[in-house]
Amino acid sequence: MTAPLVDVRGLRVSFAGHEIVKGVSLSVAAGECLAIVGESGSGKSVTARTLIGLTGEGAEISAEAIELDGRSLLGLGDRQWQDIRGREIGFVLQDALVSLDQLRTVGSEIGEALTVNASRDDGRRRRRQRDGRVVELLHLVGVPEPEVRARQRPHELSGGLRQRALIASALARDPKLLIADEPTTALDATVQAQILDVLREAKERGNGLILISHDLAVVGELADRVAVMRAGEVVEYGPAREILTRPRHEYTQSLLDAVPSRASKGTLLTTGAELPAVATPDTSTPPVLRAVDLRKSFRGKRSVEHAAVRGVSFDLQAGRTLGIVGESGSGKTTTARMVLGLTPPDAGAVELDGEPWSALTDAQRRSRRSRISVVYQDPLSSFDPRWTVERILLDAVQVAGVRGAAARQKVSELLDHVGLSDAFRDRHPLKLSGGQRQRVAIARALAPNPSVIVCDEPVSALDVSIQARILDLLATLQAETGVALLFISHDLGVIHHISDDILVMRDGEVVESGTADDVFERPQHPYTQELLAAVPKVVV
Incomplete structure (x- = not known):
């Protein structure tokens, strides 16, 4: 049996005594895509960052093994990690606008990735070779007019082109492993499909690929195997087809049930029950x-x-x-x-x-x-x-002319409407989760x-x-x-x-x-x- 390109056994990561990753084991072969699926706080991104030495200060890491192509990655220093990043492991983040330097052209950024740890001889011949390779890489990831795009800065490109440029930079030194952390989140459908094609082509060229995502539809398009993470643990692990069609763990099933589909129309996603009936609108009256x-x-x-x-x-x-x-x-x-x-x-x-x-x-x-x-x-x-x-809610209620005790009662009713208890009244937005903040936003919208x-x-x-x-x-x-x-x-x-x-x-x-x-x-x-x-x- 061929040894895996990446082999992780018993990985644990803690910050300030709080364990974020709890005994994770997984492997990736060359030319294979492993998707690590999970929601915010599942530990999936920390797991990925551990594989490139970017867990951040204060991280306590232990494992039975973390190996890349048979070489141990445990206990490496900063200089050793710098040598591995880019040359052996490429990394693609979600937000290319943040990842790319706004003051430099796309071509110069990819060119730097090509010359990291290389000779500093920057003569005309070397520059021509480098510039030619930059254009090749942009063409490889499907960027139209690569010579023109190489001279542009990130803000001059669309979101899809920025993401392609980021992938080109990650592939610049032909790494064995490519880690893509939510690479298509918030992209339009056609752009997302194009980015998935680029990643699929990298896999077909023999790159190992770890895809970090909360989007099960994206995972279904690309992954050979899937690891489902929840609260720092892998709760299900196996072939993608099996997990996405016959999940064994209830959490995996709940993730699949939550995805809107043609079959789910007319039902509540969380329970499967039919949507509450809405009175048929009177088309003889003016529209609202x-x-x-x-x-x-x-x-x-x-x-x-x-x-x-x-x-x-x-x-x-x-x-x-x-x-x-x-x-x-x-x-x-x-x-x-x-x-x-x-x-x-x-x-x-x-x-x-x-x-x-x-x-x-x-x-x-x-x-x-x-x-x-x-x-x-x-x-x-x-x-x-x-x-x-x-x-926040009182301000919205008072716009409708409600004051005093009636306004405070209305706030309680609004919180109840959106599924939040009165205990949330004294909290500030930064102390709420994303879902809780959106519930407050809906309550505010309903107030008047x-x-x-x-x-x-x-x-x-x-x-x-x-x-x-x-x-x-x-x-x-x-x-x-x-x-x-x-x-x-x-x-x-x-x-x-x-x-x-x-x-x-x-x-x-x-x-x-x-x-x-x-x-x-x-x-x-x-x-x-x-x-x-x-x-x-x-x-x-």
């Missing part, structure tokens, strides 16, 4: 939200005008959810900002509760502001970190009894089980209150699960619209078909 031929342009570099939104129209009835799906730059967020009254349209109009909305001045709009609320992707950025949960809540990527940064709970919460609250939801996302699985109707946007235009089932089961536009084809499937 109407957009008519919305248009918006912005001036870019050299005063060139860019049309961000071009002729978007829709109606949203009470008690229904309209999903807007599209990739980065499609115009979906600009549309949401015009609906919220945060960005004035150049042309067209928004009506709220049958009355003009976008045509009002800020002062006129203030008295009706309570009729429309918003839930953002990152609630922490929209909270004052000095305020307690109670003050709005007709419409705009949800802008509200679950894209959450673990799959937390995402499922938030989606269930929104569906339940909609059934109880009749609030209409305008739900914006790049995640097609989430959009299909929660939406009654869908708009597909591309380059500022609506290219397809219809009921959720029609758009997903019978897509008419080639772009919609392309998006759906790019969505990874859990079942391998």
Whole structure:
């Protein structure tokens, strides 16, 4: 039997006496992908960082063995780790914009990776060889016009191109092992598919690959074997097909159940029960939200005008959810900002509760502001970190004119609505988990009894089980209150699960619209078909 490329046995990692990784054992062969799956706090990223000597100060590490191609990695010094990183192990992080130096061109960064620990002779011949290899690497990972891109800085590239450049840098010195930590999180569906293709090609060239992810659909596309981690332990380990289709551990099953799918539509993700019934909207009455031929342009570099939104129209009835799906730059967020009254349209109009909305001045709009609320992707950025949960909610309640004891009672009711106890009243946002913060954000949005809540990527940064709970919460609250939801996302699985109707946007235009089932089961536009084809499937 061929020895594994990576062999880890009995790995334990502690910080300040608190054990984060508890006896993890795993192996990876050359040309194989091992996926380490788990939610925040599972220990998956600490496990990966241990394999490249980047656990950080204060880490206490012990193991029976940590070997790379038969060589022990236990007890190495900083200089030894520097020699291994890049040359034998490449590392790809989630956020390429943070990982890449913003002051340097992409080509110079990849070029540095090529010359680490090499001769310092930087003559013209060596520079030409290095620059040629940079272009080869960018071409290898599918970057179009690699000569041009090599001269650009990270902020000049799209998210997908930045991630490809980061992978090119990781592959620069032809490492035996590539570790990718959430490499496709928050990327659009087609870009995600392209990055997975790049990683698949690396595996086919013989690189060992460790994929760290909380996304089981991504894992199903790429992994040969899977290790499922929870609270620092591997709770299930084996072939990907077996684990994703016949899981033995209840935690693995719960992760699979929490993933939105076509089969889950109409049910609560956390229980499998049918969604609460919502009263059929009266289509003879005006919609609670109407957009008519919305248009918006912005001036870019050299005063060139860019049309961000071009002729978007829709109606949203009470008690229904309209999903807007599209990739980065499609115009979906600009549309949401015009609906919220945060960005004035150049042309067209928004009506709220049958009355003009976008045509009002800020002062006129203030008295009706309570009729429309918003839930953002990152609630922490929209909270004052000095305020307690109670003050955040009291502020929102008072906008609706409720004061004194009645306002405090309303805060208790809101917390109960979103599944939080009164004990959370005195906590600050930084002391809450991501899911708890999003529940507070939803409570704040509900406080003034709005007709419409705009949800802008509200679950894209959450673990799959937390995402499922938030989606269930929104569906339940909609059934109880009749609030209409305008739900914006790049995640097609989430959009299909929660939406009654869908708009597909591309380059500022609506290219397809219809009921959720029609758009997903019978897509008419080639772009919609392309998006759906790019969505990874859990079942391998």
